[in-house]
Amino acid sequence: MPEEEPERLISEDGLRLDGRKPDEMRPIKIRAGVLKRADGSAYVEVGANRIVAAVYGPRELHPRHKQKPDRAVVRFRYNMAPFSVDERKRPGPDRRSIEISKLSKEALEPAIFTEYYPRTAIDIFVEVLQADAGTRCAGITAASVALADAGIEMRDLVAACAAGKVDGHIVLDPMYYEDGHGEADVPLAMMPKEGEITLLQMDGDMTPEELKKAIRLAKKGCKIIYKEQRRALKRKYGEEE
Amino acid sequence: MPEEEPERLISEDGLRLDGRKPDEMRPIKIRAGVLKRADGSAYVEVGANRIVAAVYGPRELHPRHKQKPDRAVVRFRYNMAPFSVDERKRPGPDRRSIEISKLSKEALEPAIFTEYYPRTAIDIFVEVLQADAGTRCAGITAASVALADAGIEMRDLVAACAAGKVDGHIVLDPMYYEDGHGEADVPLAMMPKEGEITLLQMDGDMTPEELKKAIRLAKKGCKIIYKEQRRALKRKYGEEE
Amino acid sequence: MPEEEPERLISEDGLRLDGRKPDEMRPIKIRAGVLKRADGSAYVEVGANRIVAAVYGPRELHPRHKQKPDRAVVRFRYNMAPFSVDERKRPGPDRRSIEISKLSKEALEPAIFTEYYPRTAIDIFVEVLQADAGTRCAGITAASVALADAGIEMRDLVAACAAGKVDGHIVLDPMYYEDGHGEADVPLAMMPKEGEITLLQMDGDMTPEELKKAIRLAKKGCKIIYKEQRRALKRKYGEEE
Amino acid sequence: MPLDQDLLARLKRHEVLEALRAGERVDGRDFEEFRPIELRTDVISKANGSALIHLGNTQLVVGVKLEVGTPYPDTPDEGALAVNAELVPLADPTFEPGPPDENAIELSRVVDRGIRESEMIDLKSLCIQEGEHCWVTFVDIHVLDHDGNLFDASLLASVAALHRTRVPRAEVVDDEVEVDETETTPLEVRDFPVSVTLALVDEHLLVDPCLDEEVVMDARVTVTVTEEGRICAVQKGERGSLPEHLLDDAIDLAVKKAEEIRRVVKAQL
Amino acid sequence: MPLDQDLLARLKRHEVLEALRAGERVDGRDFEEFRPIELRTDVISKANGSALIHLGNTQLVVGVKLEVGTPYPDTPDEGALAVNAELVPLADPTFEPGPPDENAIELSRVVDRGIRESEMIDLKSLCIQEGEHCWVTFVDIHVLDHDGNLFDASLLASVAALHRTRVPRAEVVDDEVEVDETETTPLEVRDFPVSVTLALVDEHLLVDPCLDEEVVMDARVTVTVTEEGRICAVQKGERGSLPEHLLDDAIDLAVKKAEEIRRVVKAQL
Amino acid sequence: MPLDQDLLARLKRHEVLEALRAGERVDGRDFEEFRPIELRTDVISKANGSALIHLGNTQLVVGVKLEVGTPYPDTPDEGALAVNAELVPLADPTFEPGPPDENAIELSRVVDRGIRESEMIDLKSLCIQEGEHCWVTFVDIHVLDHDGNLFDASLLASVAALHRTRVPRAEVVDDEVEVDETETTPLEVRDFPVSVTLALVDEHLLVDPCLDEEVVMDARVTVTVTEEGRICAVQKGERGSLPEHLLDDAIDLAVKKAEEIRRVVKAQL
Numbered sequence A, B, C: 001m002p003e004e005e006p007e008r009l010i011s012e013d014g015l016r017l018d019g020r021k022p023d024e025m026r027p028i029k030i031r032a033g034v035l036k037r038a039d040g041s042a043y044v045e046v047g048a049n050r051i052v053a054a055v056y057g058p059r060e061l062h063p064r065h066k067q068k069p070d071r072a073v074v075r076f077r078y079n080m081a082p083f084s085v086d087e088r089k090r091p092g093p094d095r096r097s098i099e100i101s102k103l104s105k106e107a108l109e110p111a112i113f114t115e116y117y118p119r120t121a122i123d124i125f126v127e128v129l130q131a132d133a134g135t136r137c138a139g140i141t142a143a144s145v146a147l148a149d150a151g152i153e154m155r156d157l158v159a160a161c162a163a164g165k166v167d168g169h170i171v172l173d174p175m176y177y178e179d180g181h182g183e184a185d186v187p188l189a190m191m192p193k194e195g196e197i198t199l200l201q202m203d204g205d206m207t208p209e210e211l212k213k214a215i216r217l218a219k220k221g222c223k224i225i226y227k228e229q230r231r232a233l234k235r236k237y238g239e240e241e
Numbered sequence D, E, F: 001m002p003l004d005q006d007l008l009a010r011l012k013r014h015e016v017l018e019a020l021r022a023g024e025r026v027d028g029r030d031f032e033e034f035r036p037i038e039l040r041t042d043v044i045s046k047a048n049g050s051a052l053i054h055l056g057n058t059q060l061v062v063g064v065k066l067e068v069g070t071p072y073p074d075t076p077d078e079g080a081l082a083v084n085a086e087l088v089p090l091a092d093p094t095f096e097p098g099p100p101d102e103n104a105i106e107l108s109r110v111v112d113r114g115i116r117e118s119e120m121i122d123l124k125s126l127c128i129q130e131g132e133h134c135w136v137t138f139v140d141i142h143v144l145d146h147d148g149n150l151f152d153a154s155l156l157a158s159v160a161a162l163h164r165t166r167v168p169r170a171e172v173v174d175d176e177v178e179v180d181e182t183e184t185t186p187l188e189v190r191d192f193p194v195s196v197t198l199a200l201v202d203e204h205l206l207v208d209p210c211l212d213e214e215v216v217m218d219a220r221v222t223v224t225v226t227e228e229g230r231i232c233a234v235q236k237g238e239r240g241s242l243p244e245h246l247l248d249d250a251i252d253l254a255v256k257k258a259e260e261i262r263r264v265v266k267a268q269l
Helices: A095-111 A135-149 A176-181 A208-237 B095-111 B135-149 B176-181 B208-237 C095-111 C135-149 C176-181 C208-237 D005-021 D102-117 D150-163 D211-216 D244-266 E005-021 E102-117 E150-163 E211-216 E244-266 F005-021 F102-117 F150-163 F211-216 F244-266
Strands: A028-032 A040-046 A049-060 A073-080 A120-130 A159-166 A169-172 A184-191 A196-206 B028-032 B040-046 B049-060 B073-080 B120-130 B159-166 B169-172 B184-191 B196-206 C028-032 C040-046 C049-060 C073-080 C120-130 C159-166 C169-172 C184-191 C196-206 D037-041 D049-055 D058-069 D080-086 D127-129 D133-145 D166-173 D176-186 D194-201 D204-207 D219-225 D231-237 E037-041 E049-055 E058-069 E080-086 E127-129 E133-145 E166-173 E176-186 E194-201 E204-207 E219-225 E231-237 F037-041 F049-055 F058-069 F080-086 F127-129 F133-145 F166-173 F176-186 F194-201 F204-207 F219-225 F231-237
Touching: A028 A135, A028 A208, A040 A135, A049 A135, A073 A095, A073 A135, A095 A120, A095 A135, A095 A184, A095 A196, A095 E102, A095 E231, A120 A135, A120 F133, A135 A159, A135 A184, A135 A208, A159 A176, A159 A196, A159 A208, A169 A208, A184 A208, A196 A208, A196 E102, A196 E244, A208 E231, A208 E244, B028 B135, B028 B208, B040 B135, B049 B135, B073 B095, B073 B135, B095 B120, B095 B135, B095 B184, B095 B196, B095 D102, B095 D231, B120 B135, B120 E133, B135 B159, B135 B184, B135 B208, B159 B176, B159 B196, B159 B208, B169 B208, B184 B208, B196 B208, B196 D102, B196 D244, B208 D231, B208 D244, C028 C135, C028 C208, C040 C135, C049 C135, C073 C095, C073 C135, C095 C120, C095 C135, C095 C184, C095 C196, C095 F102, C095 F231, C120 C135, C120 D133, C135 C159, C135 C184, C135 C208, C159 C176, C159 C196, C159 C208, C169 C208, C184 C208, C196 C208, C196 F102, C196 F244, C208 F231, C208 F244, D005 D194, D005 D211, D037 D150, D037 D244, D049 D150, D058 D150, D058 D166, D080 D102, D080 D150, D102 D133, D102 D150, D102 D194, D102 D219, D102 D231, D127 D166, D133 D150, D133 D166, D150 D194, D150 D219, D150 D244, D194 D211, D194 D244, D204 D244, D219 D244, D231 D244, E005 E194, E005 E211, E037 E150, E037 E244, E049 E150, E058 E150, E058 E166, E080 E102, E080 E150, E102 E133, E102 E150, E102 E194, E102 E219, E102 E231, E127 E166, E133 E150, E133 E166, E150 E194, E150 E219, E150 E244, E194 E211, E194 E244, E204 E244, E219 E244, E231 E244, F005 F194, F005 F211, F037 F150, F037 F244, F049 F150, F058 F150, F058 F166, F080 F102, F080 F150, F102 F133, F102 F150, F102 F194, F102 F219, F102 F231, F127 F166, F133 F150, F133 F166, F150 F194, F150 F219, F150 F244, F194 F211, F194 F244, F204 F244, F219 F244, F231 F244
Parallel strands: A073 A120, B073 B120, C073 C120, D080 D133, E080 E133, F080 F133
Antiparallel strands: A028 A040, A040 A049, A049 A120, A159 A169, A159 A184, A184 A196, A196 E231, B028 B040, B040 B049, B049 B120, B159 B169, B159 B184, B184 B196, B196 D231, C028 C040, C040 C049, C049 C120, C159 C169, C159 C184, C184 C196, C196 F231, D037 D049, D049 D058, D058 D133, D127 D133, D166 D176, D194 D204, D194 D219, D219 D231, E037 E049, E049 E058, E058 E133, E127 E133, E166 E176, E194 E204, E194 E219, E219 E231, F037 F049, F049 F058, F058 F133, F127 F133, F166 F176, F194 F204, F194 F219, F219 F231
């Protein structure tokens, strides 16, 4: 966070506070298979976000009456470490993390061939060790790599990225300060191969045209993320998944 | 609530603050079948009380080990909407509502032929949208109509009404201010056909004779309620149930 | 608690605040079979500790998937009455009582022939009615007698007693004030017949040699407790168990 | 080992009803007879007041603790009362650990009404500084052995504990309350409410039901009576109904028995 | 009695899809048609504002309560807003008692964003004393009958209730807030956000899905639109995906329908 | 897919015991050998201190956060310490979401005692204003990958994080604490406690058990040793017993290994 409140978030020459162009992502780092106990795992850095995802499953689901005879039940838990944010977060789920967990599950499920794994559970856990803006997108990005690392059959990877509106400009991948001081935030997740959108939220103030523009920009970000996801899996498995 | 604290709750000519005679009920309105999703439902107004009741069942009871081989299990949940009282009520059950739920269940169960529905659950839900005094009685009254509306076989309807002691007088159906400033409150529920009492509570200060008088007065109130319950069912079903 | 803070906890002639010698226990009283409903029970006083233990079982364990095919599951609940301590304790388990429950269970389990009771639960409940120092040891002591009273087959009784370090001296069975103002506390439980230690904790400051000395002293205390445990059972059952 | 609990219950039910039909109670008592009451006060030195009661085989402890708190906004010149009952799993095989269930809550609320509505405690005497500080009186009921009629046993022990409660000296110094535990005065107590619980079994009213009777009862009526013979609380419970004339009988019987029990218990204080 | 729920669900799904294939909705509406909206305000006199809405058979009450609280440290000159939704088990056989589940939380958060991001309430007008006291605006959604599209019904009723909310006079006297409930002024409201929810079923976008449609939908998109036709919140839910062009359609459709609905509802205020 | 977990466990148990009988550990280590330790500090910039540890395949992060709070009434001139461990379900298939269970609580309490009883932190240095304001030191243990011996890994990372913790400048202005996060001084740390955990398996004491060994161990002993070689905490866990002479051995072994580990870890700070 800048020491003093900056007057404007986009400079006269069109650059952002951290020197990025409006359509530029923050640095990304993705690693697959970072944990031994989990069936699949991944680590993602986007800006100062530090996120670990793990997948367990397909595994037995208890109690039995929650099993689905024709598909796997996907469960998702987004959790922030107490030290991941400025003010210590009390452990345990709050309303925000419960909503994010629900939407992240719904963002990933379209990509999973759940019908291949009837009566089982696929459990996805995302731990935010350090939060910059965009943790829900980074979590979905990490979870998707972890699913692939666990060998779960998928239609495509799911890549996620936000766009935002800052000083009237539509920008890609807002960082913490832009998120807090901008006019709107548009997190989006998609399956890049078919262009299908699996997560979309927006809050703030936008015209319909700005919103559509933000969606297109976020999709562009997702494609960059997607390349990094595939690179991470290739690094681990020797060739494209 | 009167703007200024009144000196006496019963005037010289024997009338109450709202102009009622000691043995007079507040206006009552009962409607059967006000909800589409529930198997049975009812709406009750007594004074400023606004109460909705719904019944689901007989339906399957999970987990199985809670089923009774020889009868239905009756469950009752009394709940106040956060905006139903002067100071916003935090959502969720408190000690008062847990006690009321238990006693209301026990007030209704004698009337239900639970033995006709072995291994099932009959779930009764009462939502207080606005509370004047006497919500537990109005809730039982509404629930009883909802049970009939759900087609549950019953020995009789259960009608409920309170009596109270105010300025030394035994009065019928105390309203909010009388309840808060009176000397005693006696909620009662009964099956009017046989005269069997299924709920009785009292707190305050009464001689044994006053208590007996209050019980008799509350029974009188129940009979008025009973007529309205039957009228409501008749309105919906064309003839007396 | 002394009215004024004493300057030293051990006097010049080697005596403690309550007049005990360093290796002297507080008065002990043990009774077996003090409750009618429980399958086994015991009451223990050590100093001002007042503790009741009850055992239910072996009994059916629900839900079924928690059953062990080759042994009983031992459960232990240590609980303090709200009025048992200086400042009223809010009802319900806190972190301290959850840890004590876990360690107490692990202290008793080695003595129980759990393999004789497959698929069952053995439930042990300890209620602290008044707490002086050493409640976890007194609780284990009481629970062990309650297990015997319930007729559960055991390798040996488990006796428990603490040692401590006070003014640089290793002392037996610290009382409340010594526990709060001493340098270290060493609760210990054992099966006296074989000399096997089943519980050991320590916190404070000790050299390795002091710790070993404290362990030996606590073992001495356990043997005294053991005699009282057997005497209590003999009193009830006419002869040594 | 796991015996057929249902079978056992049915046999017990049979035994209780059989006895009643022969005009007797399962434990040989008269219909209107309480079980022996044994009361010991001042059993918990960490509490400001305490009592241990045996009512037949039912056994429980009540501890009263006074803590400094803030008055409710609508009663700025009064102390507060909080009654809590813990049905700890040590006391009965069906009691489960966890927050109080509907039975524990009903029990504590009926005892609370007995204490509160009888006005046995002058809550104004528990005010330390108007609107700022007061004593909160915690009455904690800790059940040890459950053989029926927890209602009456709990109120008796609570009232006895309150009668023996001592209030520490409290002074306000610089807006903070300083408490001196060594200097105490007795809590002002103005009444001795006693509740009488009757079980309706097969159209009989049984005073002070034991657990075997509670298991088979159709309904339960608890009537709480002040020293002057006035009623301060009534609670009908359980899923049976009863006709008005039996209620009238129950009220009269409760008033009569309450006085008798009060005498027995006061003699032990 | 317990019918085969799965079988019923499959039959219903079949019926909905069958109708769609024939170019129709299961209840006969046009694809872009809302169900009839009936709104009654000021239904709860204990609330500072309230509304009861029927959206087809969906029925819910919203109550607005103002309580004195403390401003957040980072917005010392603003009041606070708290939206809560209770999916009470009375409203649907699948709703369960207990704290709000993920569905109730999502619902309340989407409504919250509609109110908050449209800036329909001037939170600064709810400050009583900077940094010390403010009004907390509780918007409580109480669902009575669930026949689909709780999102739009909840926002409509919430906005209507806020439009009818009156703020009691509050004065700071000796650092304490004194509230006079008899003297009130209308809450300052500056916008009328309306959300439009679309269900994606079999590649069709259905406006205002009823429950039968929600059960079979692949995805759900809710777009919240201000009076000026700007977007203040979007939420895609459920486990399906949708292509960008359908999203574009959804946005345009929502903007169009929002204005229409706003007109209908305002006429009833 | 769901393999026979019980069968797997039995095979693993067999393997561990087989190795022991041959005088070896299942992963080839000596009985007294720790796994490789890799420590990185300052990994979380949002924390005031942090460390990531790998102990073999066990991996966890500790973050230290300082927050302004109120001193406990009985230690008005001291800051506070709160240690919390989250066994998040990401780290092990048997960990479940929800509040800390008995294992997480035992872990955090043993680490807490190591920190507290060694007096490595001068709590008095964390007092901001006597009786009014102090720093509360939250030590949060976040387990990422569980391959045994969480006790030692957690204490090592916690102590390392505390050694790297910086305290922001805090000033009391008008009774309120103003914190300047940009100006910090190192937390005063006076010791470097190290715990050594031993597993008793088949009468052998194994230093730093891996998960396969923990699954089969009879008992566990953790001894925490200060820089001066004094003992500040001991914890025996799990449902086995051990004779006194093995305890004596464990104490001596722990003192020896603690010094060695401390050297290894300090070199990485």
